[in-house]
Amino acid sequence: MSPHSLQTGMEFDGYRLEEKLHTGGMAALWLVTDLRQRHIGKPGLENGVPPLIMKVPLLYSTDDPTAIVAFEVEQMIMPKLKGPHVPRYFGSGDFDAQPYIVMEQIAGESLRSRFEHAPLPVSEVVSIGIKVANALQDLHRQHVIHLDIKPSNIMFRDGLAVLIDFGLSRHDRLPDLLDEEFRLPMGTGPYISPEQVLGVRNEPRSDLFSLGVLLYHLATGERPFGHPTSVSGLKKRLYRDPVPPRSHRPDLPGWLQEIILRCLEVEPAARFDTAAQLAFLLQHPDQLTLTARAEKSQQDGYLSVIKRRLKASGIEPVAQHSVSEQLAKAPIIVAALDLTRGSESLAENLRNITRRMLQTEPGARLACLTIRKVSRIGMDESLIQQGENIHVKQLVDLKHWARPLNMSSDKITFHVLEASDPATAIIEYAHNNDVDHIIIGSRGTSALRRYLGSVSAQVVAEASCTVTVVKSSDK
CATH class of the missing domain: 3.40.50.620 (HUPs)
Structure with missing residues (x-):
């Protein structure tokens, strides 16, 4: 079967293609029916199988090998995931016939639609932050760092955030194909963390940085680092701090600015230790210790930026280790x-x-x-x-x-x-x-x-x- 000639009504591997829902830059999404009813007898599916979608890579529309490797990464990681914050995985096909991933369809819109209405009320910004932080904590507990947190990769179901698209992710206990094969930064320009720019992919707090970018944008209507398209543009976040959110929106509470700017710190150690800690403080701001971040009204001065730039020019990517360093290293x-x-x-x-x-x-x-x-x-x-x-x-x-x-x-x-x-x-x-x-x-x-x-x-x-x-x- 030619993998680039899929048509509505086609059947293979016990699935029937019903409708093409979306075509992106690297993959197409199809609504499918499982003709073999493989869900029968599976725990959690006693009341029937949810609507299924099939993700198919567009192998013939790009010559970018990262798209192929990212699809392999997602095929490796998705079967390992479980819980309410990720789509349920149903099956996949290999490249020697028809590559695909079948997962449950998450109904509704992504977080992207809310950005059209930013700045949002503070209560909604906080609510979104709590939900996404809880989803990240659950993902990190499963030894996975998402590494591509952005509006289109966050859905909502039954009041919970659902994370999708794990093509750039890293699983602590699986080989990191992207790190092994490529040396360019992997991520989405506005949301990528400083350490990702340097090639570091083993830091869970990278996801907290990306969430900080989302909260900043939802709260102010502006992106803290713009939309860089070059490596040199991405590296600016290693030394140029963002305009404080309250400069864009004076009515923003100081405690929320404290949280957002702490998420956006260059050094991961200066951010929150875990997503769970971030979620807790968003729910209980009275427990937050305020620093100079809360009252900051302008970007750091020229001399501070020059010092950070000189420091950044000497930074080398740190040696990567497993997030669970207690695991024995196999040859x-x-x-x-x-x-x-x-x-x-x-x-x-x-x-x-x-x-x-x-x-x-x-x-x-x-x-x-x-x-x-x-x-x-x-x-x-x-x-x-x-x-x-x-x-x-x-x-x-x-x-x-x-x-x-x-x-x-x-x-x-x-x-x-x-x-x-x-x-x-x-x-x-x-x-x-x-x-x-x-x-x-x-x-x-x-x-x-x-x-x-x-x-x-x-x-x-x-x-x-x-x-x-x-x-x-x-x-």
Whole structure:
């Protein structure tokens, strides 16, 4: 089935497409019917299944690989989530047939519609803040940091906030594919936290910063940091404090300004410790200790900004650790493959060596990696060749190669890196992700050996971890 030819009435995997509800930049949403009634007998669904929507990535409208990886992230995280603050997950399809996620439809509008009426009454701003903070606390308890809190990703149901779209999220106990493959800031310009700008994705208080941006906008009708579209624009929040909310709206209570500005502190440690603490103080402002933030009437002076800018220029991204640091770190093994040019014999030898190594390291995580070689000059024709998204095809090939290993889904990841220099890309991936061992193939004949052999030789020479080179048994 061609994944970009979905039509109303089509049936696959026991679902029927009823109506296309929305098409965004990276995915389409369809109202679907579960023809197999897989909900029967499931706890919490005794009274029937809710309306279902299917999220389908738009693989042929963008050449941005982050869209594909973000969809993989959401497929990994959503089955782990539960509770009233997230959509109920029902199933998903892989890229080798039709990629999708089926979840319950959350009726109503997102928080985005309320921004058209900002500034809102203080009571409504506070009510929204409490609901979103409670939802974030529940999410954080499940080892997930959302990392893309914005108006369109917040819905409301039965008086509770429901968080959606986990494509940029990080799960404490799952591999962070986005961090492993990309180095640019991940988030939405107006709401991204300072530490996210620096590439840090393991800080739960990043979500509190984003909530602070929302509260500021709802309370004043203005965005505290505008709508930056460049990395340099995003970095301004590392040193330029926002205009105090009461400068836009003098009737705003000092305690609410205190809360908003505390959420927007550059250093996570200066914000609230948890979303639960924030929710409590929004409900009980009399328990809040007021500081100079509450009465602040203008931005910090020039000298303060210069000092912060000098400090920010020397900031390096901190080493990332699991939010649950008590978890033992498992070794990371990389299997570097070139399935587009390699022989079946080489692929089989790589798999056998990988299997043996995993048997000696039962706690290890395997990262299957291939390079999509791209040109730095001119148009890259990788998006569609003969009707196929090449990034997706290589991803599917990796999964087919690894299937005989029979690994648990939380122990194996798949990465298609885009680079003009395959060896350098492998070496940088290993360095950035603290890889312990690389297994790489080397072809055995003539020009092919010279081509891939040079890659493996460079990896052996320059990688800081152990490297095992596997050769083809073809004669």
